[in-house]
Amino acid sequence: MPLHPAPARVESPSLPASHPRIHWTAPDGAAASARWRSERGAPAPQRVVMADDTTTADTAYRLACAGTALLWLGDFHNARQLLQAMARRCDATPARKQRKAAQAAPDNHTAPAGAEAFHKHRQAQAQRARILGMVLLRFEPDHTLALRRAPDVQRACTHAWGAPAAEGGDSVASLRELLGLTSAQEWRRVGVEIPALGAPPHNRVFPHYGVFSPARGEYIDLVAQAPLPCAATGAPLPVFDIGTGTGVLSAVLARRGVGPITATDLDPRALACARENLTQLGVSDRVTLLQTDLFPAGQALLVVCNPPWLPARASSPVEHAVYDEGSRMLRGYLNGLAAHLAPAGEGWLILSDLAEHLGLRSRAELLLWIEQAGLAVLGRLDTQPRHSKASNASDPLHSARAVEVTSLWRLGASALQQPQQVATPG
Missing domain, CATH: 3.40.50.150 (Vaccinia Virus protein VP39)
Structure with a gap:
């Protein structure tokens, strides 16, 4: 028999039975933790600091490069702008690499792509993803965000993570991953x-x-x-x-x-x-x-x-x-x-x-x-x-x-x- 659709519902993706936890110190000095979510299977960051609208892109980029995650407490749109500024820093070619490239290819012809170029490209992508994945958001037990000017992300998160767990509890995921969820939700709404x-x-x-x-x-x-x-x-x-x-x-x-x-x-x-x-x-x-x-x-x-x-x-x-x-x-x-x-x-x-x-x-x-x-x-x-x-x-x-x-x-x-x-x- 064909596998016909069940009555309208949101399917629950296949997820681990238990999630690792991420720990941080709240602004009042109290210890806090939540379940950690990462679609790509990244481990929970071990060093977490609070960040808000006063955090500069240079500071955020330096901390992220050093392996310190930033749990965002400010305005949601400011968090997106911070992430974009960090991305520009990731994509900027350092002056020393520009000089080396110019020396290697003085005629400005693009070198043929090959296995080495592919693997370097993948490594650069992985490094970029690691750095940009250090801006974190805390989600309420029902998959909503308690941030100023935060969009409604509940449906997108539920489609990706499944219905909120019966035991409740907050969760933390990267802003970059959330943007992937909302982008996928738009694909799902509009179609191809x-x-x-x-x-x-x-x-x-x-x-x-x-x-x-x-x-x-x-x-x-x-x-x-x-x-x-x-x-x-x-x-x-x-x-x-x-x-x-x-x-x-x-x-x-x-x-x-x-x-x-x-x-x-x-x-x-x-x-x-x-x-x-x-x-x-x-x-x-x-x-x-x-x-x-x-x-x-x-x-x-x-x-x-x-x-x-x-x-x-x-x-x-x-x-x-x-x-x-x-x-x-x-x-x-x-x-x-x-x-x-x-x-x-x-x-x-x-x-x-x-x-x-x-x-x-x-x-x-x-x-x-x-x-x-x-x-x-x-x-x-x-x-x-x-x-x-x-x-x-x-x-x-x-x-x-x-x-x-x-x-x-x-x-x-x-x-x-x-x-x-x-x-x-x-």
Whole structure:
């Protein structure tokens, strides 16, 4: 039976049974503590000082760099301005680094991105996140903020953290994380238009917090355009959608008339998100949602997977949609695909070659993994990314992003089918 939506409610994300606590000294000298919340799993800061509207950005930045967190007691909008000022300090290039860069590249040409540049970029991002994550807010037991000019954040926090715990108690999280929650809530309210789903207003997908937004539409267009494998006349075309996320690929395939579809994901947030999207798009009766790692039982004529594209360690749950450490999901899909393909079936692997341009994985490795899994390449559809970073020359990885290609690899069991000519749409 399809996993139909329950009556309207706010789902409770999968969270630890107990939270660590953060401790500080209140302005009156009393010891205080609260439960610590961090989506990326950061440990609770050990040094916490009070901060308010009199705290300067220079002071806050210096304390944060030294590992001291600032628990904010002032006006909420002033806290946001302080965070923005700290971000500008994080992003400013020190004079000594500017001189070193000028000496290394006197002709001002941008050096090609590679594995070293990628890892340095990730390290810089992690350092920036650590520093900016040091501005903290205290939340009431009902997930509200008792600060001047504080917005209503209760719904956004409840969607991300679950309903307030029965035992009550305050909690503390970073302002940066809260801004991520409220931004995700806006995505969830407005949605993402997916042209491959047809004409408005019935072509929007609504991402939940912690579920990757399908903002890059080129890979969705590939799934909408690729030729379907042939089923016997009048017979159904069963489909597996591996790692469904928002459910967008299942929705596109359902609109193409295939099915029944079984969509899998390990993340309960993703399954709740997919359930809502498939329901509001009117295709939930054609899709069964299943919480499992990779494949459901049985075989299908079409097995689709859009794994994370970069083989690197994720630093937060939402990054698992981008980073696949050791290519675990990619290799798991390839190694299990042949056993789950019905005769004459196809596996569609949607993958960017950005990792190849960054020196993180070679094309030869990918082709070897396909061959070792007992698979053959039946064809490939290619497209150029349309996202803003592809044309942003100031992006640290611009030289790799500028030549990135997203592909839909059509794979079959090598014992049953032989490779055909690679095709690229115009």
